[in-house]
Amino acid sequence: MLFRSDAAPAADLAALLEAQRDLWTGLLDVTTEVDAAAAAAAAEDAGALDALDTLVTECLSNAVRHGRATAVSIRVGVAGPASGTVGGSRRLALEVADDGVGGQGEPGLGTAIFDSLSVAWTREARADGGLRVRLEVPAAARRG
Numbered sequence: 001m002l003f004r005s006d007a008a009p010a011a012d013l014a015a016l017l018e019a020q021r022d023l024w025t026g027l028l029d030v031t032t033e034v035d036a037a038a039a040a041a042a043a044e045d046a047g048a049l050d051a052l053d054t055l056v057t058e059c060l061s062n063a064v065r066h067g068r069a070t071a072v073s074i075r076v077g078v079a080g081p082a083s084g085t086v087g088g089s090r091r092l093a094l095e096v097a098d099d100g101v102g103g104q105g106e107p108g109l110g111t112a113i114f115d116s117l118s119v120a121w122t123r124e125a126r127a128d129g130g131l132r133v134r135l136e137v138p139a140a141a142r143r144g
Contacts, residue, residue, distance in 0.1 A: 013042040016053050017074060020060065027064055028072050035077040038092050042076075045140040048092055051117040052076070052137055058110050059096035059133050067100020067131055079136045091119060091136040099130045 013034055021030040042049045056074060063069035079091035102125040114121045118135040126132050 013039045013049065013052070013076060016049060017056070017076075020053075020056050020074075024060055024064075024072075028060060029070060030060070031071075031073045033073070033075045037078045038076045041078060041090055041092055041139040048137050048139040052092065052094060054113060055094055055117055055135055055137070056096065058113050059094075062110055063096070063098040063100055063131070067098050067102065069098035069100030069130065072096060072098045078139075090139045092139050094118075094135045094137060095132065097126060097130060097132040102126065102129060102131045 017030075017032040017034065021032065024030050042052065059074075060072060063072050073096070075093075075095040075097075077093045077095075079093035114133075114135060118137050121133065121135040123131060123133050
């Protein structure tokens with residue numbers, strides 16, 4: 001995992017993804033797609049935004065280190081209410097797909113990060129090569 005302790009925290013989801021894209025320039029071609037509802041939900045929950053930042057960093061780091069990927073697409077949307085929650089809590093759905101060599105690998109630090117910051121996650125080989133990771137991050141209920 002890369003640590004960016006000197007970087008200012010992103011103000012919103014678009015800024016977070018732009019900073020990630022800039023960080024990986026020259027190593028990865030990073031494309032992003034963000035649903036407007038996800039951007040709004042992340043803007044209301046700094047903890048969810050921080051979790052997304054850490055998860056995206058880990059996914060991109062793994063794509064390069066383990067998958068030898070050259071291109072990654074990142075999509076963020078809203079998954080719906082988290083099971084067992086009260087008050088309409090939502091989940092942000094993060095999907096990171098790469099063009100690397102795929103593979104599942106042994107559980108390690110990344111697995112621990114995914115387990116601690118998401119309420120659910122999956123990792124699967126893509127039919128056209130590479131790997132797809134899907135994670136769901138809790139976001140605060142809409143205010144007002």
